[in-house]
Amino acid sequence: MKLLRHLHPPGIRIQLMLWYTMVFALLLLCSDALLYTQLQTSQFTNLDKALRLEANQIAAGISNDAGTVVVQDVTGDLLDGSVTENSSASNTQQGGSHVDITFSTLVRILDTHNRIVRITPQFHMLLVPSTSLLLSSQQKEWQGTIQTRDGQQVRLYSMMITENGVPIAIVQVGESLTQLNNSLHSLLLELLVISPFALVLGAFGSYWLAARAFIPIDRLTRTARQIEAGDLQRRVSMPKARDEVYRLAQTLNEMIERLDQSFTRQQRFVADASHELRTPVAVIRSMTDLALLQELSPPEYITLLENVNSEAERLGHLISDLLALARADENKAIFEEEPLRLDELVNVVAANAEVLAAEHGITLEVHTKQPIIILGDESRLIQAVMNLIDNAILYTNSGGAVTVRTRHEATIAQIVVQDTGIGIAAEHLPHIFERFYRVDPARVRTEGNSSGLGLSLVKWVVEAHHGTIHVESQPGCGSTFTINLPLATPQDMQELFSGIPTPRQ
Numbered sequence: 001m002k003l004l005r006h007l008h009p010p011g012i013r014i015q016l017m018l019w020y021t022m023v024f025a026l027l028l029l030c031s032d033a034l035l036y037t038q039l040q041t042s043q044f045t046n047l048d049k050a051l052r053l054e055a056n057q058i059a060a061g062i063s064n065d066a067g068t069v070v071v072q073d074v075t076g077d078l079l080d081g082s083v084t085e086n087s088s089a090s091n092t093q094q095g096g097s098h099v100d101i102t103f104s105t106l107v108r109i110l111d112t113h114n115r116i117v118r119i120t121p122q123f124h125m126l127l128v129p130s131t132s133l134l135l136s137s138q139q140k141e142w143q144g145t146i147q148t149r150d151g152q153q154v155r156l157y158s159m160m161i162t163e164n165g166v167p168i169a170i171v172q173v174g175e176s177l178t179q180l181n182n183s184l185h186s187l188l189l190e191l192l193v194i195s196p197f198a199l200v201l202g203a204f205g206s207y208w209l210a211a212r213a214f215i216p217i218d219r220l221t222r223t224a225r226q227i228e229a230g231d232l233q234r235r236v237s238m239p240k241a242r243d244e245v246y247r248l249a250q251t252l253n254e255m256i257e258r259l260d261q262s263f264t265r266q267q268r269f270v271a272d273a274s275h276e277l278r279t280p281v282a283v284i285r286s287m288t289d290l291a292l293l294q295e296l297s298p299p300e301y302i303t304l305l306e307n308v309n310s311e312a313e314r315l316g317h318l319i320s321d322l323l324a325l326a327r328a329d330e331n332k333a334i335f336e337e338e339p340l341r342l343d344e345l346v347n348v349v350a351a352n353a354e355v356l357a358a359e360h361g362i363t364l365e366v367h368t369k370q371p372i373i374i375l376g377d378e379s380r381l382i383q384a385v386m387n388l389i390d391n392a393i394l395y396t397n398s399g400g401a402v403t404v405r406t407r408h409e410a411t412i413a414q415i416v417v418q419d420t421g422i423g424i425a426a427e428h429l430p431h432i433f434e435r436f437y438r439v440d441p442a443r444v445r446t447e448g449n450s451s452g453l454g455l456s457l458v459k460w461v462v463e464a465h466h467g468t469i470h471v472e473s474q475p476g477c478g479s480t481f482t483i484n485l486p487l488a489t490p491q492d493m494q495e496l497f498s499g500i501p502t503p504r505q
């Protein structure tokens with residue numbers, strides 16, 4: 001048992017071959033048994049029919065002449081060596097040496113007192129049971145397999161002959177079963193020789209078939225193995241037949257496609273991130289190099305340090321954004337799930353953005369009439385709303401207006417941030433949620449700390465809250481960003497707390 005546990009299970013080809021062979025062996029056994037028994041039954045039925053026919057033919061030549069049985073040899077079976085005896089049936093079972101009765105005629109005619117009228121010489125060899133002499137008068141015929149003195153088998157048919165309903169004689173006809181048994185025996189031998197041979201052939205055949213069936217899968221495996229991380233443009237070839245292998249190839253190709261996309265995204269992300277990180281570092285270095293080369297006045301030093309500080313702040317923002325996105329990619333970011341008042345959260349963020357709006361000469365309006373409760377992560381949601389309001393202010397020219405609204409419909413809470421700013425051209429709309437995507441990098445560079453990560457962070461936060469975000473925009477007319485989030489249901493609340501939660505103030 002220990003040894004068996006260490007053995008590897010056989011390969012799928014061997015397993016298939018074993019299963020096929022087992023089923024084939026079972027079928028072969030059943031068909032062999034059926035063939036043999038069918039043939040045996042039909043041979044016996046034919047023999048019995050022939051015996052009955054012969055007995056009837058002999059019976060046609062038998063008549064009763066005033067109590068004496070008169071036999072006319074109609075079939076010619078009685079001519080050859082048959083004798084007329086007046087002994088009782090029991091006397092016939094004596095004497096006789098070994099005689100081959102295979103091709104002999106075995107006929108005996110008896111009168112109603114069981115006295116032999118006619119008997120062929122070989123019939124003496126038979127051990128005829130007394131039951132064959134039709135003990136009861138109702139019994140008209142008897143049929144059975146009997147033995148000779150030297151153990152040979154004989155099929156015997158015994159019938160009563162009547163004349164006008166009165167029994168006059170008994171005819172017994174037999175035939176050796178040696179030939180029939182021999183042919184059945186040789187059939188059995190043939191089956192015993194052919195069947196294992198067919199079984200071995202079947203086993204090889206099934207192994208070959210299983211191996212053939214796996215060729216396309218082997219091909220897929222080879223191609224899949226050749227596709228390495230850098231070679232994700234390659235695809236496995238699709239088979240023509242739309243079978244399981246086709247579906248496997250399709251699944252593999254879809255998987256490689258997804259891998260390719262994420263690999264490309266990853267590469268671009270790393271390239272963009274390093275590029276973005278290089279810029280503030282380069283700015284800081286050039287400013288500090290300048291300060292080291294020449295002596296500056298104290299106010300100049302202060303300006304320089306302020307610039308270095310602002311670049312360092314930009315660097316800090318960028319690093320924390322990158323970290324958040326990297327966590328999002330790894331699905332490692334942890335989101336709180338607490339009930340919170342969305343209307344109040346938006347009010348707080350908008351109040352903080354007032355200063356920035358005023359700096360840019362923009363009016364900021366907030367409409368949060370109804371209390372709205374959702375389940376979510378407060379700090380992440382603040383980050384998301386702040387990004388949207390910052391964008392609205394940054395991309396709106398002085399004198400414009402930014403409106404922030406919250407409302408709820410059925411099971412959805414909505415945050416709408418609308419501005420009258422520069423808008424976004426249709427060709428850029430599908431890309432603005434991508435990482436590092438900026439419509440006009442030159443413009444934002446002069447505006448301040450822009451990295452093109454803001455909206456991708458907003459989208460990530462919204463989707464992590466099972467929400468959606470969409471944008472409508474017209475260049476020159478302004479943009480509207482709408483966030484839809486699921487409202488907290490009473491069940492949500494109950495799951496989180498045992499009592500009714502009190503919204504945070």
Ligand SMILES: Nc1ncnc2c1ncn2[C@@H]1O[C@H](COP(=O)(O)OP(=O)(O)OP(=O)(O)O)[C@@H](O)[C@H]1O
Pocket residue numbers: 387391392395396419421422423424432433437438439440444449450451452453454455456479
């Ligand atoms: N309200 C808006 N009006 C016009 N353009 C916008 C607006 N919001 C975003 N955009 C465009 O979409 C781009 C992507 O915005 P996103 O917030 O992701 O990046 P960003 O603002 O450039 O940088 P940051 O990472 O600092 O937010 C912006 O560069 C800008 O061109």
Ligand SMILES: [Mg+2]
Pocket residue numbers: 387390391454455
């Ligand atoms: Mg932004």
